[in-house]
Amino acid sequence: MSESSLRSGMVALVGRPNVGKSTLVNALVGEKVSIVTPKPQTTRHRIIGVLTRENVQIALVDTPGLHTAQKTALNRVMNETAVASLAGIDVVLFVVEAGQWREDDAAALARLSKLSTPVGLVVNKVDRVPDKRELLPFMEAMNERRAFDFVVPVSAQRADNLEALVGECSARMPEGPYLFPEDEYTDRNMRFLAAETVREKLMMQLQQELPYSIAIEIERFDTSGEQIEIHACIWVSRDSHKSIVIGRSGAMLKKIGRAARLDLVERLGQRVDLRLWVKVRDNWIDSEASVRDLGH
Structure with missing residues (x-):
């Protein structure tokens, strides 16, 4: 495959703690890139999961959850890591929990207000919404908070509708050689x-x-x-x-x-x-x- 036909880029997942960013990265990559627990703020580091499909490579940047409470130095450093991870990014995925909107969600979205980078809304955990008719008004309300470039409802836990999300990200990857070898699935050793x-x-x-x-x-x-x-x-x-x-x-x-x-x-x-x-x-x-x- 010629290098001129390749596309690759960086996609950062951003959101408050416990919305399922790490579970989503693991599901997209098909490997355990980030640890996952029911406890919020499990992710402390910037970790990249690498998804390579045909002529497209997507480097998924899992970030610590952005949170308003900064009681300790660790909290502050985690927030700094999440914000710094947005540098050089081609697409941002703002991840929320279906039917949920909290103070930390609003604070995380505010961090994206000055970005010119395409921002997509990922509504995760849709499997937890018994009446799926409630999803549409929720997504419409979210679009009133920001004009997102695309909106994709998913269930990372059940791997539902992930191909639609991969398609949205792939379409926005710039032309260029792969950032990682094809057989690697993470930047971490x-x-x-x-x-x-x-x-x-x-x-x-x-x-x-x-x-x-x-x-x-x-x-x-x-x-x-x-x-x-x-x-x-x-x-x-x-x-x-x-x-x-x-x-x-x-x-x-x-x-x-x-x-x-x-x-x-x-x-x-x-x-x-x-x-x-x-x-x-x-x-x-x-x-x-x-x-x-x-x-x-």
């Missing part, structure tokens, strides 16, 4: 994915606010042997949190480690020796230096 896998299992097991004050640092990632050896440090912000993560007689840490190891074995296609430690860095989420030092 296995070391990063290992850290995110451990964090996903922590978020699924731990309750209330504790998951948000945890960071993962991979101290060793060795692929030279018959199995991949991974040493990961779980950073918490208080001494009291450390005992919760470890659990009675180490039960919680073992449970998290086993779930993460099984997930990694499936994703990496190789045996994995995963070892976890828990350490305290006092109130790291309130220190911008610590937040950035831990990879955010």
